[in-house]
Amino acid sequence: MTKTVAVITPAYRAQDTLPATVESVLNQTHGDWQHWIIADDGFxxxxxxxxxxxxxxxxxxxxxxGIGLGASATRNVALAQLETPYAAILDADDRLKPKKLEMAVAALADYGIVTTALDVMTTEFAHLRHVGDGPDRVLTPGEHKWVSVSMDSMIVWDRRRGTGRYDPSMSNMTDLEFLLQLYRTIPESYHLGTPLHDYIKRDGSMSNGKDVATGMIRSKREILRRLESGYYGLKDEDVTGVAGFLRVSLDAEAAYAAALAAKPGLLFEDHLEPMLAAAQAK
Incomplete structure (x- = not known):
């Protein structure tokens, strides 16, 4: 049976970053892939x-x-055309570690969604920190964000078991919103605790500037509203888990500007994690 993974990369003014992204796909130890590169700039x-x-x-x-339709609409162009059993997301400035697809495909034999730990880096590929590293484990929807506290565009999933579309109406957090759609029909995911995805922190995502923070807060509130209205059809305990994470994350957004002023260069993940630990300890 085919084990082809469609890697989806939206590209908008990506000339400076895309070569490294593409090279990381070419270097995969699992060679059964398609790399969908969707131009959103006419290039x-x-x-x-x-x-x-x-x-x-x-x-x-x-x-x-079109031009500048956004990552969500651009990813959806590929999602509407795929015929492969598996799919993965890779932004045009991120990279895959060489064994990512191999390890993800192995886990997809038993699980419909695979997530991985992140290697968070600067734009010069200097290591900043890991996120979600540790033992491999099965996670429910309610547990996932308490382990993987950063972005969720590192997912690999079985399209035969779960499907969804990215929401172009949301400015931020579309990766989590999409993952919650997949959880409608896939009750748990498998998290690989080895950092297999290079997540490049750009200036806006590192500092959560005013526009970024506003979009994050609006998007988190909308996902929270959808969760609690039953939109995703999750179990009560999973709604409670995701909602609990979002509420702590919203508190972290409110306090981040002051924390960043006190400690320039503070990553949002480093700011958020102690607040999550305190919430779990209650």
């Missing part, structure tokens, strides 16, 4: 990569159909 990424000797017949180049 010829196929020709661009060929000029840099990074082209491969497993790459698929399509367009979002």
């Amino acid at each position: 010829d990424y196929e020709g661009f990569l060929a000029q840099r000797n990074l082209s491969d017949p497993r790459q698929v180049f399509v367009t979002s159909g």
